[in-house]
Each structure stands twice: as structure tokens, then as C-alpha cells.
Amino acid sequence: xxxxxxxxxxxxxxxxxxxxxxxxxxxxxxxxxxxxxxxxxxxxxxxxxxxxxxxxxxxxxxxxxxxxxxxxxxxxxxxxxxxxxxxxxxxxxxxxxxxxxxxxxxxxxxxxxxxxxxxxxxxxxxxxxxxxxxxxxxxxxxxxxxxxxxxxxxxxxxxxxxxxxxxxxxxxxxxxxxxxxxxxxxxxxxxxxxxxxxxxxxxxxxxxxxxxxxxxxxxxxxxxxxxxxxxxxxxxxxxxxxxxxxxxxxxxxxxxxxxxxxxxxxxxxxxxxxxxxxxxxxxxxxxxxxxxxxxxxxxxxxxxxxxxxxxxxxxxxxxxxxxxxxxxxxxxxxxxxxxxxxxxxxxxxxxxx
Amino acid sequence: xxxxxxxxxxxxxxxxxxxxxxxxxxxxxxxxxxxxxxxxxxxxxxxxxxxxxxxxxxxxxxxxxxxxxxxxxxxxxxxxxxxxxxxxxxxxxxxxxxxxxxxxxxxxxxxxxxxxxxxxxxxxxxxxxxxxxxxxxxxxxxxxxxxxxxxxxxxxxxxxxxxxxxxxxxxxxxxxxxxxxxxxxxxxxxxxxxxxxxxxxxxxxxxxxxxxxxxxxxxxxxxxxxxxxxxxxxxxxxxxxxxxxxxxxxxxxxxxxxxxxxxxxxxxxxxxxxxxxxxxxxxxxxxxxxxxxxxxxxxxxxxxxxxxxxxxxxxxxxxxxxxxxxxxxxxxxxxxxxxxxxxxxxxxxxxxx
Numbered sequence: 001x002x003x004x005x006x007x008x009x010x011x012x013x014x015x016x017x018x019x020x021x022x023x024x025x026x027x028x029x030x031x032x033x034x035x036x037x038x039x040x041x042x043x044x045x046x047x048x049x050x051x052x053x054x055x056x057x058x059x060x061x062x063x064x065x066x067x068x069x070x071x072x073x074x075x076x077x078x079x080x081x082x083x084x085x086x087x088x089x090x091x092x093x094x095x096x097x098x099x100x101x102x103x104x105x106x107x108x109x110x111x112x113x114x115x116x117x118x119x120x121x122x123x124x125x126x127x128x129x130x131x132x133x134x135x136x137x138x139x140x141x142x143x144x145x146x147x148x149x150x151x152x153x154x155x156x157x158x159x160x161x162x163x164x165x166x167x168x169x170x171x172x173x174x175x176x177x178x179x180x181x182x183x184x185x186x187x188x189x190x191x192x193x194x195x196x197x198x199x200x201x202x203x204x205x206x207x208x209x210x211x212x213x214x215x216x217x218x219x220x221x222x223x224x225x226x227x228x229x230x231x232x233x234x235x236x237x238x239x240x241x242x243x244x245x246x247x248x249x250x251x252x253x254x255x256x257x258x259x260x261x262x263x264x265x266x267x268x269x270x271x272x273x274x275x276x277x278x279x280x281x282x283x284x285x286x287x288x289x290x291x292x293x294x295x296x297x298x299x300x301x302x303x304x305x306x307x308x309x310x311x312x313x314x315x316x317x318x319x320x321x322x323x324x325x326x327x328x329x330x331x332x333x334x335x336x337x338x339x340x341x342x343x344x345x346x347x348x349x350x351x352x353x
Numbered sequence: 354x355x356x357x358x359x360x361x362x363x364x365x366x367x368x369x370x371x372x373x374x375x376x377x378x379x380x381x382x383x384x385x386x387x388x389x390x391x392x393x394x395x396x397x398x399x400x401x402x403x404x405x406x407x408x409x410x411x412x413x414x415x416x417x418x419x420x421x422x423x424x425x426x427x428x429x430x431x432x433x434x435x436x437x438x439x440x441x442x443x444x445x446x447x448x449x450x451x452x453x454x455x456x457x458x459x460x461x462x463x464x465x466x467x468x469x470x471x472x473x474x475x476x477x478x479x480x481x482x483x484x485x486x487x488x489x490x491x492x493x494x495x496x497x498x499x500x501x502x503x504x505x506x507x508x509x510x511x512x513x514x515x516x517x518x519x520x521x522x523x524x525x526x527x528x529x530x531x532x533x534x535x536x537x538x539x540x541x542x543x544x545x546x547x548x549x550x551x552x553x554x555x556x557x558x559x560x561x562x563x564x565x566x567x568x569x570x571x572x573x574x575x576x577x578x579x580x581x582x583x584x585x586x587x588x589x590x591x592x593x594x595x596x597x598x599x600x601x602x603x604x605x606x607x608x609x610x611x612x613x614x615x616x617x618x619x620x621x622x623x624x625x626x627x628x629x630x631x632x633x634x635x636x637x638x639x640x641x642x643x644x645x646x647x648x649x650x651x652x653x654x655x656x657x658x659x660x661x662x663x664x665x666x667x668x669x670x671x672x673x674x675x676x677x678x679x680x681x682x683x684x685x686x687x688x689x690x691x692x693x694x695x696x697x698x699x700x701x702x703x704x705x706x
Binding site: 031032035036037038039040041042043044045046047048049050051052053054055056057058059060082083085086088092094096098127128129130132133134135136137139141143144145146147148151153154155244245246261 | 388390391395396401403406409445483486501506
């Protein structure tokens with residue numbers, strides 16, 4: 001059934017029925033959640049953190065290769081990632097949806113499924129939001145509230161700190177490039193794929209002039225990282241982290257943000273930028289530079305942080321050290337020792353193409 | 354200059370320059386506002402309130418008679434109104450904007466002017482948000498955080514309580530009907546009108562077959578109520594208010610929400626519904642029922658609350674008592690004593706037209 005035939009009130013009832021868990025209310029200090037003018041809750045004793053992110057159809061997501069489930073999951077994750085980048089734990093979600101009247105109810109249900117999966121994964125509760133309608137493109141927006149004992153800002157880096165990044169970068173960007181090149185039937189297979197454990201078939205890529213196959217299971221981590229990224233968490237290292245950001249617009253662009261806010265420079269050893277074998281394999285297959293994807297690809301949702309290197313060594317942090325914070329100089333150094341300027345290249349809305 | 358030529362980073366810088374007031378940071382317990390992954394602030398000691406609202410072009414606003422200044426102001430107001438309906442005071446705004454690449458910079462500046470005016474009026478600070486781009490319709494979304502010593506829920510009404518509403522209802526809906534019927538040159542005059550003190554010229558209305566004039570200053574309160582509604586505040590009555598809601602979708606629909614949540618009925622005396630003379634005059638001129646506009650018009654942003662009538666009388670609340678909460682029965686009674694069913698009629702997204 002189309003949403004236009006269901007009506008706002010019944011949709012709100014459905015959301016309320018689905019996401020209001022009375023057992024959670026007491027534990028979390030929720031006085032009132034969905035269903036009043038505003039949510040009310042007892043404040044935490046720690047510092048409060050609030051972040052918000054909007055996803056606009058055709059700009060931030062493309063329904064030809066993104067399922068509503070993926071979208072719901074990702075919308076929560078990207079906000080949780082922002083809270084994590086402040087050293088925080090996410091507690092509450094506020095969800096705003098603007099869908100078209102002719103949108104099918106199944107879209108709405110699957111989107112909620114994705115949101116619910118993420119809430120469960122991060123131990124959060126949905127306690128408010130807004131429902132609007134759209135004439136053209138759909139828009140989803142989320143606000144996440146969290147808290148931390150020690151807020152970590154972008155501005156705390158000092159010359160001499162090591163620069164660390166969790167896991168690998170470039171996977172999500174490479175996954176997106178694969179999806180863009182994928183034949184419709186393969187896109188459909190990927191859209192139905194909701195669980196990382198489930199195997200993927202061979203996928204068909206097309207470059208306009210011909211078709212080729214790629215092993216679905218080999219590129220699974222890349223597709224997963226784009227479609228339903230899990231937010232990272234380095235709270236065990238919090239006492240020692242001097243600055244942090246989540247990599248959403250590209251590793252170099254986000255590193256430059258740390259430098260800008262901290263009033264420093266940075267030196268990056270290109271051969272230390274962590275990349276996955278899957279990404280190297282797939283980028284090679286589609287003729288893209290893996291390093292390019294890793295340093296400016298965007299949507300990694302990895303955490304980029306700084307820490308005194310002696311502390312990092314002592315703690316055995318387990319994340320790649322890609323360079324160090326400098327007084328002023330911003331450079332990259334390749335394997336042969338060649339230096340180049342470190343440039344803030346990455347994605348920006350309204351940006352020059 | 355178009356936003357697409359300016360770029361996201363410069364727009365963000367502009368927002369940050371404009372809305373980051375270092376003197377406010379200390380006073381409000383802001384640790385970090387705009388410019389990090391999330392905003393961080395010291396929690397209040399009182400109950401926290403959070404609300405969010407999205408406005409989608411073509412659905413929630415029409416740029417042919419709404420200026421960007423009005424839009425910015427209203428977006429903040431409607432959220433502040435939700436916080437007020439919980440008995441709260443608003444502190445922080447998070448603002449999300451999705452505009453088109455070919456949107457003129459002036460639109461952005463004027464929108465920010467409207468937001469700034471509202472922030473000043475309500476004593477709030479903008480401490481975060483998100484900037485996205487849109488292919489078609491623009492979307493603006495806001496999250497407002499406030500606090501209260503006593504959260505007032507929709508669910509607290511009891512049989513016997515009086516039903517009160519601040520000021521008058523129907524003004525905003527009537528203002529919207531006037532704007533819809535207004536000739537383009539009059540719409541332009543209204544769009545340039547940013548200050549209530551400034552007089553308005555005669556306005557030209559058109560019904561398709563002909564034109565007529567209406568005194569701009571006489572209908573000024575109606576246009577103002579639609580274009581830039583001020584949020585109401587009844588915090589001086591808080592200790593005695595048993596339930597509250599802000600009237601956004603229509604007086605009767607929102608009263609029914611109080612009844613639904615409180616498990617009660619309500620009786621409304623139609624001749625007690627407060628209406629302004631301007632609204633009665635203008636609705637008559639355009640052939641609409643003033644009572645109809647007042648009970649189901651929507652976007653009033655008045656506060657509808659319940660309170661024991663003896664307390665209200667003793668305090669001299671200064672707001673219209675339109676009826677009382679009943680055990681179960683939901684009825685309206687007109688001047689001649691005729692009863693009819695109280696129906697939840699008002700605006701809903703995705704609703705049957």
C-alpha cells in the first residue's frame with residue numbers, strides 16, 4: 001500500500017508501536033519518548049554530545065543500488081560515528097523522514113528495519129522525530145545524542161603526536177565505484193543482501209562497452225563498507241587521544257581539518273596508509289588508483305586520531321600510524337622519499353566538480 | 354553568487370563566523386559548538402527536552418509567498434513552540450540545510466538572518482548542524498534542545514480540568530489563505546516585509562475571475578502569524594498545568610491528542626473558541642468560515658493546556674477557557690446548545706485530501 005493511502009497518523013502509530021520499549025524507559029531515564037511535543041529525559045552526569053546528519057536522495061544516496069534497509073542502518077551509523085569521534089557513546093536517536101505519497105509501505109518498513117538493526121547494534125533508543133512528505137526527492141535526517149567523560153576535539157593535536165587511523169580507508173569509496181559500474185541485476189542482488197554472513201554471487205560490471213564478472217565474496221567488504229558501515233569505537237584509548245575526527249569526506253581532507261583546528265601541520269607516509277587487499281584488487285580491476293581512493297575517497301567512517309607516539313607504542317594501539325603532526329609543514333612522503341604537498345582533497349557539497 | 358560556486362567549506366565557515374559567539378560559550382556551558390564532529394556541552398541539572406522538525410519545499414513552505422527570512426525565523430519558532438509545550442525553555446539549535454547548487458547566496462544570507470533574529474528573540478545559540486545539497490526541492494530541518502524543571506506531558510489531563518488556549522486560533526490559517534489568493538506583486542510586497550512595525554500597503558486578492566483590494570494593515574496579524582509565528586510561553590503557570598500541546602495541526606486535532614494520551618474526552622463550547630477581529634473580517638472577505646479556520650486551520654503555534662478550573666480562576670490565567678475535559682464523551686456545543694461530535698480534523702502529511 002502507498003504511504004499516501006495510509007496517512008501520517010497511522011505511520012506515526014506504527015513507528016511508536018515499533019520503537020517504544022517500556023523496559024528501556026526506566027533504564028535510560030526516559031520520561032517521555034515518541035508521542036509528545038518533545039522527548040524528555042534525565043540528563044547524564046557526563047558531557048552531552050549532539051550531532052545531526054541529513055541524507056538527500058540523488059545526492060547522498062541512490063536508490064538504484066541502496067536498499068531502504070541499508071539506508072536506515074547507515075543514517076544511524078554516520079551519526080554514531082560522529083559521536084564516537086568525540087570520544088562518546090550514543091544513547092538516543094531522533095529520526096526525521098520525508099517520503100513521497102506514492103512510496104510503498106514496504107520501503108518504510110524496510111527502512112525502519114535498518115534503523116532498528118543499528119539501534120540494537122549500538123545500544124540506542126529512538127525517542128523522537130518528525131514525519132513530512134516530499135514532492136520529489138526523499139530526505140532522511142537524524143540527530144543523535146550521546147555523552148562522554150572526556151570530549152575529544154579536533155583542536156587538541158600537537159607537533160610530535162603520531163597520526164593514527166582505524167582499520168583501512170578507501171573501501172567504501174571503492175565499493176561505491178563498483179556499485180556505480182554494476183549491471184542492474186547485480187545491483188538488485190546486492191540490494192537484497194542484508195547480512196554480511198550471507199554469501200554474494202558473482203557480480204557483473206559494465207563499462208559501457210562490455211561486461212565483466214567480479215567475485216562477489218571478494219568485494220563484499222567494500223560493498224558492506226559503503227552500504228552499511230559500522231561506526232568505530234576507540235574509547236579504550238580515550239585518556240591518551242589528543243584529537244580525533246571521523247573520516248567522512250576523505251582521509252586527507254579530514255586530517256587537514258585536525259591541522260586547521262589545532263594550528264599545526266602534518267606529515268603523511270603514503271606507504272603507511274592502510275588499505276585492504278580487497279580494495280587493491282577491485283580498484284585495479286576497474287582501473288582506479290587504490291591510493292587515490294584511500295586518501296580522498298570519503299565515507300570511510302574510520303576514526304582518525306592523534307596521540308603521543310611513545311604512548312601508542314607502549315599501549316600497542318593496533319591501528320596504523322600514518323605519520324605525525326608537525327609544527328606547520330603539510331606534506332606527503334612516498335616510498336622513495338619524494339615529498340609533495342598534503343592537500344585537502346575530498347568531497348564537498350556545492351563543490352567544484 | 355550561486356552556492357554551487359561558493360562551495361560547502363566556505364558556507365560552513367560563514368555559518369561558523371556568524372553564529373559562534375565566544376562570550377556565549379562560557380555562560381552556556383558550551384565546550385565546543387559548530388566546527389567539530391558533534392557539539393559538546395555541560396548538561397543542565399533539569400530534565401532535558403529535545404524536539405526536531407523538518408520543512409520540505411512545496412509541502413511545508415512555498416517560496417512564492419515565503420521569504421527566506423520568514424522561513425529561517427519560522428523553522429526555529431516551531432521547534433521552540435514544541436519545547437514550550439513541554440513547559441521548557443529552549444537553549445540550543447542544530448540546523449540542517451539542503452539547498453540547490455543554483456540557489457543564490459542572498460537566499461542563504463537572508464535565511465541565516467531569520468534564524469539569527471529568532472535565536473536572539475528566544476535567547477538561544479546555534480551550536481551545530483549539517484549542510485547538504487538538493488537536486489530539486491530544498492529542505493530545512495532543526496533540532497532544538499531545552500530543559501525544564503517540570504516536564505508537562507500530553508497525558509496528564511483529568512476529567513474536570515478546564516481546557517485553555519493562548520491568544521487566538523485561525524489567524525495563521527487565514528493568513529495562508531490570503532497569501533494563496535494574493536496577486537504576485539502583493540506577494541512580493543509581503544515577502545519584503547520583515548518587521549511587524551512596518552506598515553503594509555493595500556493588498557490585491559484574486560479569485561481567478563477578478564481582483565479586489567484588502568487593507569494590508571488590517572490583515573497584518575494574520576500574515577505575520579503564518580509567516581513568522583512567535584512561540585508562546587506559559588511557564589508562569591507551569592505548577593498548575595496538567596497537560597499541554599502546541600496547536601500545530603489544528604485545535605481540535607491537537608485537543609484530541611491530549612484526550613488520546615490522557616484517556617479522556619473533552620467538551621468544547623464553540624462560542625468560546627477565541628478568534629481575532631482581523632481573522633473574522635478577512636475570512637468573511639474570502640468566503641471562508643472563521644470557526645472552521647479556528648478549530649482545524651493548523652499552524653497556530655498557540656499553547657493548548659488543561660488546568661483545574663478553580664486554580665485557573667484564582668490565578669486569573671488570562672487565556673480563553675474553551676471547555677473542559679470529560680471522562681469519555683467528545684463533543685462540541687454551539688451557542689444554541691446543539692451538540693455535535695468533536696472530531697480530530699486538521700492537517701496530516703500523506704493524508705486523504
